[in-house]
Amino acid sequence: MAAVRPVADRAMAHFHALVFLRHPELRAMFPAAMDEQRELLFRAFEQCVRHADDPAALRGYLAPMGRGHRRYGVLPGHYASAEECLVQALARFGGAVWDERAEAACRRLLALASRLLAEGLDEARSAPAWWQAEVVAHRQAAEDTAVLTLRPDQAYPFRAGQWAAVETPWWPRVWRPYSFGSAPRPDGLLTLHVKAVPAGWVSNALVHRARPGDVLRLGAAEGGMTVDHTAGENLLCLGGGAGIGPVVALVEEVAAHGAAGRRVEVFYGARRAAGLYRLAELRQLAERNPWLTVRPVLSEEDGGSGGALSGQLPEVVARYAPWHGYTACLSGPAAMVRAGAAALRRCGMPAGSVRYDQPV
Numbered sequence: 001m002a003a004v005r006p007v008a009d010r011a012m013a014h015f016h017a018l019v020f021l022r023h024p025e026l027r028a029m030f031p032a033a034m035d036e037q038r039e040l041l042f043r044a045f046e047q048c049v050r051h052a053d054d055p056a057a058l059r060g061y062l063a064p065m066g067r068g069h070r071r072y073g074v075l076p077g078h079y080a081s082a083e084e085c086l087v088q089a090l091a092r093f094g095g096a097v098w099d100e101r102a103e104a105a106c107r108r109l110l111a112l113a114s115r116l117l118a119e120g121l122d123e124a125r126s127a128p129a130w131w132q133a134e135v136v137a138h139r140q141a142a143e144d145t146a147v148l149t150l151r152p153d154q155a156y157p158f159r160a161g162q163w164a165a166v167e168t169p170w171w172p173r174v175w176r177p178y179s180f181g182s183a184p185r186p187d188g189l190l191t192l193h194v195k196a197v198p199a200g201w202v203s204n205a206l207v208h209r210a211r212p213g214d215v216l217r218l219g220a221a222e223g224g225m226t227v228d229h230t231a232g233e234n235l236l237c238l239g240g241g242a243g244i245g246p247v248v249a250l251v252e253e254v255a256a257h258g259a260a261g262r263r264v265e266v267f268y269g270a271r272r273a274a275g276l277y278r279l280a281e282l283r284q285l286a287e288r289n290p291w292l293t294v295r296p297v298l299s300e301e302d303g304g305s306g307g308a309l310s311g312q313l314p315e316v317v318a319r320y321a322p323w324h325g326y327t328a329c330l331s332g333p334a335a336m337v338r339a340g341a342a343a344l345r346r347c348g349m350p351a352g353s354v355r356y357d358q359p360v
């Protein structure tokens with residue numbers, strides 16, 4: 001891997017060139033701009049190498065990826081074609097370390113990876129490859145943040161805390177993950193809370209361009225940050241910025257299902273007070289549900305009269321430790337989730353009690 005890393009972009013470009021030369025029909029599955037695809041592919045290959053001796057971890061990584069390939073129209077046979085092209089691209093850019101042994105090990109790993117991807121693809125066979133979802137409402141909720149209400153064209157199964165890949169009509173075949181901002185509703189409508197990130201094609205289109213009547217595509221719901229209603233464990237939720245969406249969804253689901261003696265503690269972080277745009281909603285939920293406590297946390301502004309705590313979300317949550325008997329759900333910027341998970345581990349929380357999804 002170390003030999004290829006410095007030339008990874010060229011190696012992956014060579015791989016795509018080989019695939020499209022031999023199978024021109026596959027080009028239509030990919031977006032116009034391929035730079036991100038090259039990075040994603042190499043990162044996936046690195047993960048496979050890292051887990052080469054751990055088939056369970058490899059499966060845990062590749063099966064969801066295979067399920068996700070369904071929305072691109074991938075067929076099981078495509079993996080074998082890709083395998084051969086990847087070996088050839090690595091051989092060309094592997095330098096002096098590429099020899100017969102390296103090639104044999106690489107072929108073994110890729111054959112296993114193909115099998116696990118194909119298993120994931122097969123698991124998703126009975127679900128639609130994607131859903132069409134019409135935007136029925138679009139509202140500006142905070143600076144650069146919009147709430148989109150969507151009506152899927154057929155029943156869309158999901159749980160609070162999950163997310164889905166979304167494609168807009170303006171950027172074909174560019175899919176981005178968004179968490180659902182509410183628990184499943186009786187009317188079947190879905191809500192996404194989207195923050196436009198700098199240079200984010202899809203997020204900017206969803207916030208600034210989408211209007212009622214536009215039709216998006218949704219992949220199947222994914223992610224394991226869901227409530228286990230049979231376990232009755234207490235929940236500690238950390239929601240940072242736009243990451244508060246799945247936390248509100250989880251609270252709504254507990255309220256609808258019944259708390260059954262569990263406590264739910266929400267720490268809602270934003271840089272400034274104006275960013276806490278779902279605080280009123282959460283406080284109303286807390287007024288109606290005595291098992292829920294909501295604590296706003298500001299990192300770049302004094303909490304002052306609004307009653308917010310000051311500091312970075314992870315360090316504030318650590319101040320309230322111990323968290324014995326709690327399962328933590330973390331959602332927000334990747335750096336916050338990483339720091340939050342590390343802080344909770346330092347507080348003595350077992351790794352298995354700390355849940356988060358950082359969709360790739």
Ligand SMILES: NC(=O)C1=CN([C@@H]2O[C@H](COP(=O)(O)OP(=O)(O)OC[C@H]3O[C@@H](n4cnc5c(N)ncnc54)[C@H](O)[C@@H]3O)[C@@H](O)[C@H]2O)C=CC1
Nearest residue numbers: 179240241242243269270271299312331332333335336339
């Ligand atoms: N399931 C998930 O994990 C979801 C993640 N997101 C992600 O959440 C992010 C939200 O972005 P913004 O609203 O702009 O958030 P932001 O950058 O304004 O930060 C929100 C909160 O996270 C804290 N934070 C940021 N960086 C931190 C760090 N390095 N260490 C500790 N705390 C940190 C901030 O202090 C603030 O409290 C997006 O990147 C989005 O992709 C959004 C929805 C769901």
